[in-house]
Amino acid sequence: MTFIPNEAGVLPPHPASSRVATGLRRFAAAAPHRPSAAPDERCELCGERLASTHAHMVDPRNRSIACACTACALLFTRPGGRYRTVPDRVCHDPRTPLTDAEWAELAIPVSVAFFFVNSALGRVVASYPSPAGVTECELDLDAWDRLAAAHPLLRALLPDVEAILVVREPSAETFLLPIDACYSLAGALRLNWHGFDGGSEVRRIMSEFLAGLRQRARTLEV
């Protein structure tokens, strides 16, 4: 018995098929159904296809964040519903910077942290980016209240959807920003974290993120 080796050219590699490929053969095709470079993102409320930059909504009860189209995002800008749309304002308050003494009073062990009001828990939560993603840390709530009394920026914080980002190194800066920006920063840092302190890539991402915030930030109107 002799066997003829398979010779190319007997058939075009992908003939125009009148018989639909069935079974596992359908999956063996080289072209992926879903290119990983550009995932097909859709509004999680109405299913509308989304652009790569789109709004997010927070579900405070489940502590989850959902992608939203512009129409659904506008629908949930008012409080009271299950979802709250994340606003896109970035503010800072150069008139009342956070002093080293005030920061030390919060006893936060890291130099980059963000704070947000969790309405389900009814209190402020402190978190920081780490190689494990977002890590929550203990916060002295009385110290926070004293700080908020002295800083209008901290009092302007909307619950669940906005955060206060405090950076102490290399320069001390404080911003009020959308909470989804905090999560995307934490995600980017986690993906690129190397070694003990994160490494040079993490420092580059951090400084680019801060440069973007400085450009977007408006001075808080009191």
Added chain:
Amino acid sequence: MTEGNDTSAAGQRVEELLAELRARSGPQAGDVAEELVGCLVRLYGAGLAAVMRIVGDDSRLQAMLIADPLIESLLLVHDLHPLDTATRIKRALGRAGGGAEFLGVDEAGVAHVRLGSGCGSTAAGIEQAVADAAPETAGVRLVPRDPPLLQISRRNQAGAV
């Protein structure tokens, strides 16, 4: 046979599960699952391709591999079968019996088969046999057997069976 060692049963089961997932969790989850299945199938396909490169032209090893129904069906899934399309179709028609004759594959990838007269030569049976043996073909065109009237032609005795 269970889906563990039957490629077509496994393929069918995968489709059922994908349909169930789509129905329960929506099209997005379905798309992710599709890509997940594709990812795994392409990975082991690449592994099989590497094995077949090592086997190369060794006809004894090739014969041993395709004698195993599971291995043969997986090689077909990934276009790695050592026999070419025509040889596989002829082999399948021979096994089916009934005297069907393979005429060739056209430019569109459709296999042409002339029906025989035996009982293994039903249209549906031939189509299935070709689809199983050569899933890369785009379909089967069946050419009717020679009109029996030719057999009683007076002048063309060569046409008689």
